[in-house]
Every structure is written in structure tokens, then in C-alpha cells.
Amino acid sequence: MDFSHVKLILAPLAGIAEPVFRSICRRAGADAVLSEMVSAEGICRGARNTEELLAFEPHERPLGIQLFGARPTSLARAAEYVESHARPDFIDLNSGCPVPKIVRKNGGAALLKDPALFASILSAMTKKVSTPVTVKIRSGWREHEWVDVDCARIAEDCGAAAIIVHARSRSMGFRNHAYWERIALVKEAVRIPVVGNGDVVDGASARAMFEQTGCDAVMIGRAALGNPWVFSRIHSELRGDTPPRVTVDMRRETAARHLRSYRQRYGEKRAAREMKKHIAWYIKGMPGVAGIRRRVFAAQSTFHLEEIIEDYFTRIATATA
Ligand SMILES: Cc1cc2nc3c(=O)[nH]c(=O)nc-3n(C[C@H](O)[C@H](O)[C@H](O)COP(=O)(O)O)c2cc1C
Incomplete structure (x- = not known):
């Protein structure tokens, strides 16, 4: 996938970022969207809700499907299934989800604690599919014990097409603020595109994130809820225009x-x-x-x-x- 025209991406939002909301955000200026996370194990055993979670409309493209799980073979098989059945523009590995149900099974943010497993999952996925594989991480398991730069280097070595960094630790949940300086360090460490994420809410914060981190694109989650125009307004401000009023x-x-x-x-x-x-x-x-x-x-x-x-x-x- 060519990230050069992608500046603003709708974040994966479980229970929210389904095709209807994603379409509204695309129409309102999001350059790309991501599905909510889908269980690799669920795909492998043909779970009932899989088809619905993988469905999208052509006008949503460019679109990524996000997978979570903890077993390299399952993630590789799931990626292969997604590539042949859904044909998204990219497939993303969730390495940031803080939810106990997921991390207890070593998925989501738990991968941040196990670089060897993280690497073997990503390698298994990139070897199995020709669709670009991206990875979305949190900056670490605990605040100030950051692993984002190491993860980014591993991701690059394993053939990832881009890395998305939510610059908080798993332990922070949504508290405090995202440590954007972490995104800048990741950007310095790798050549693959880096997507910055965390606390962008408007044109000023988007501009600040681009300027302070040098990231290639910005991902927006909570600020899009009930406010899909956030994307067109940010695009306007980045061009130096006055953002259109939301009437x-x-x-x-x-x-x-x-x-x-x-x-x-x-x-x-x-x-x-x-x-x-x-x-x-x-x-x-x-x-x-x-x-x-x-x-x-x-x-x-x-x-x-x-x-x-x-x-x-x-x-x-x-x-x-
Ligand atoms: C309701 C909700 C659901 C989320 N679901 C996912 C998910 O499925 N996969 C994922 O990687 N991140 C998920 N996230 C995290 C967001 O993608 C994003 O990283 C986070 O909200 C920080 O960005 P923001 O400050 O722009 O909201 C979720 C966040 C929220 C609030």
C-alpha cells in the first residue's frame, strides 16, 4: 500500500468502526480506515461473526483489516484467509489492545512483553501474504518502560509495511497524555512509514503531532466519535485554509x-x-x-x-x- 497520499487515518475502534461509520468518516475526509480488531483464532475456526467483521464496501478503500491473536500459525492462516476472501489494502496486527480478556491469552499489548513472539507472528504473517502487513503498538507495557523503538525495528526487519504507535503504555489505559516524543524516536529509528496516534483532536493538535514527531500520517480515534468532520477540518487547517464550520x-x-x-x-x-x-x-x-x-x-x-x-x-x- 502506498502511504504517500495517506495523512489522516480512522483508528480501529471495537464496536464502533464498522462499515457505516467508516464510510461516513471516509466521506468526511479520512484518507484510510481500519476495521475493528478481528480474532485470528475466530477466523481459523470459522466463527459465525467473522464474515460480518471482515465485510466492507468498495468506497471505504484504502482499508485495513486488523487481526489479534497470539499464535504465529493462527495469525498467518488468518492473514491468508483475509487476503483471499476480503482483499483489504493492508492487514494490521494488533499489539496494543489493553483489554484483560485479550492480554491474558498473550494477544494485543501482551506482545509488547514478548519480542520473540512479536517477531515470529509478524514474520509468519508477512511470509504468508503479499498484502502489506502493518502493526499497531502501544509504546510499552508500563509507563516509562518503553519498547516502541525496539518493536519498530523488529517490525521493519520482519517486513512490516508501516508501524502505528499509540504513544501510551498498556498500564495507562487512556489516562494522562500520549508521549509524542516516543513517536519521534520511532520515526528516527526506522525507514518504514510511522503513523502517530494518541490525543489528536483538531487541526492544531494534528499539525503539532506532524511537526513534533515527523510522522508520516496521523491516526484519529475518539475525536471522530459524533464528529467525522474532524478529518476535513484537519485537512483544511493543514493546507492553511480556515476549516469549514460544522453547522x-x-x-x-x-x-x-x-x-x-x-x-x-x-x-x-x-x-x-x-x-x-x-x-x-x-x-x-x-x-x-x-x-x-x-x-x-x-x-x-x-x-x-x-x-x-x-x-x-x-x-x-x-x-x-
Ligand atoms: C472504544 C474504543 C475501541 C477501540 N478499539 C480498538 C481496536 O479494536 N484495535 C486497536 O488497535 N485499538 C483500539 N482502540 C484504540 C484506538 O484505536 C486508539 O489507539 C486510541 O483511541 C488512541 O487514539 P485517540 O487518542 O485518537 O482516541 C480503541 C479505542 C476506543 C476508545
């Missing part, structure tokens, strides 16, 4: 389209359950949302959610007209 109408239209597309893809029941958090994110920070949030979370159907969106945004549009 009440844009919020209303995007939230409503998100809800309709989600319902069309997954059905009423799942949409009614899963869209509540998205709608709460779309209205976050807007006036008078406490009561609306309660109504959103109490809603019984997507039709009720549509009504709440319509009512709320009409009221706000009238108040600000």
Missing part, C-alpha cells in the same frame, strides 16, 4: 443518515441498541443536551430516535437562527 444542519443530516444506513444494514433491533451512543456523541457539547441524552437512552425504537433527533435539531436551529 446544526450537518449534524442533523449526518446523525439521521447514520441511523438510517445502520438500520438498513443491521436491522431495527440492533440499530435501536447501537445507535444511542452515536446519537449521544453527535449532540455532545450542544446546548441543553442533558435531557435529550436521557430521552435518547430511553428510546425504544429507531423511529423514536429519529423523532428525538428531528425535534432537538429543529429546536436548536430555530434558537440559533
Whole structure:
């Protein structure tokens, strides 16, 4: 995959970055997207939800599928399956997930503690597929006991096409701040593209990350929730233009389209359950949302959610007209 035109990437977000949200982010300016993490063991045993997790629409490209696991043979087999069945633009190895269920089985961030296993998984994957293999790491298991530079060198030696660095340790969760200086050190250490990740929320922080780290691209996760325009706004600021204003109408239209597309893809029941958090994110920070949030979370159907969106945004549009 050619990373030279990719500056802003939507982060893998379990339970969130599925095809509907990814499409919205691509349309709103993300240059590439990643799937949520998919279990390599699940793929190998043909788990029921695998096909759904690997599905994507052509307009989402360039797209990466992220795999997690701890056994080189399983990850190699899963990568091979993904390459032949899903044909993504790249395949990413998750070496950063802090969730206990995953690290207990030596997957995700646990790979940061086992360089030999990390290397043998990556080598097994890159040998098996011709699709570029990338790897997403956290900077270390514990704060200040950083292993990111070592991991990046190993990744490069094992044939990885790029490295994505979330510059926090596993022990930090999402606390404190990302240590961007770690990304700069990784960038100095390897020749493969380096993607910086952690705490980029707008044009100023994206510019600062590019300038302070020299990274090739920036990955954005939490700031895109209910705010897919973050990508186009950052692109504008990086070009030196004034970022387009996010209007009440844009919020209303995007939230409503998100809800309709989600319902069309997954059905009423799942949409009614899963869209509540998205709608709460779309209205976050807007006036008078406490009561609306309660109504959103109490809603019984997507039709009720549509009504709440319509009512709320009409009221706000009238108040600000
Ligand atoms: C709800 C949620 C789900 C996530 N799921 C994944 C995942 O499946 N794979 C992964 O590598 N990182 C995952 N992450 C981490 C993000 O990709 C990203 O590294 C992190 O949020 C830091 O970036 P940010 O400061 O831009 O949010 C997740 C983060 C959140 C908040």
C-alpha cells in the first residue's frame, strides 16, 4: 500500500468502526480506515461473526483489516484467509489492545512483553501474504518502560509495511497524555512509514503531532466519535485554509443518515441498541443536551430516535437562527 497520499487515518475502534461509520468518516475526509480488531483464532475456526467483521464496501478503500491473536500459525492462516476472501489494502496486527480478556491469552499489548513472539507472528504473517502487513503498538507495557523503538525495528526487519504507535503504555489505559516524543524516536529509528496516534483532536493538535514527531500520517480515534468532520477540518487547517464550520444542519443530516444506513444494514433491533451512543456523541457539547441524552437512552425504537433527533435539531436551529 502506498502511504504517500495517506495523512489522516480512522483508528480501529471495537464496536464502533464498522462499515457505516467508516464510510461516513471516509466521506468526511479520512484518507484510510481500519476495521475493528478481528480474532485470528475466530477466523481459523470459522466463527459465525467473522464474515460480518471482515465485510466492507468498495468506497471505504484504502482499508485495513486488523487481526489479534497470539499464535504465529493462527495469525498467518488468518492473514491468508483475509487476503483471499476480503482483499483489504493492508492487514494490521494488533499489539496494543489493553483489554484483560485479550492480554491474558498473550494477544494485543501482551506482545509488547514478548519480542520473540512479536517477531515470529509478524514474520509468519508477512511470509504468508503479499498484502502489506502493518502493526499497531502501544509504546510499552508500563509507563516509562518503553519498547516502541525496539518493536519498530523488529517490525521493519520482519517486513512490516508501516508501524502505528499509540504513544501510551498498556498500564495507562487512556489516562494522562500520549508521549509524542516516543513517536519521534520511532520515526528516527526506522525507514518504514510511522503513523502517530494518541490525543489528536483538531487541526492544531494534528499539525503539532506532524511537526513534533515527523510522522508520516496521523491516526484519529475518539475525536471522530459524533464528529467525522474532524478529518476535513484537519485537512483544511493543514493546507492553511480556515476549516469549514460544522453547522446544526450537518449534524442533523449526518446523525439521521447514520441511523438510517445502520438500520438498513443491521436491522431495527440492533440499530435501536447501537445507535444511542452515536446519537449521544453527535449532540455532545450542544446546548441543553442533558435531557435529550436521557430521552435518547430511553428510546425504544429507531423511529423514536429519529423523532428525538428531528425535534432537538429543529429546536436548536430555530434558537440559533
Ligand atoms: C472504544 C474504543 C475501541 C477501540 N478499539 C480498538 C481496536 O479494536 N484495535 C486497536 O488497535 N485499538 C483500539 N482502540 C484504540 C484506538 O484505536 C486508539 O489507539 C486510541 O483511541 C488512541 O487514539 P485517540 O487518542 O485518537 O482516541 C480503541 C479505542 C476506543 C476508545
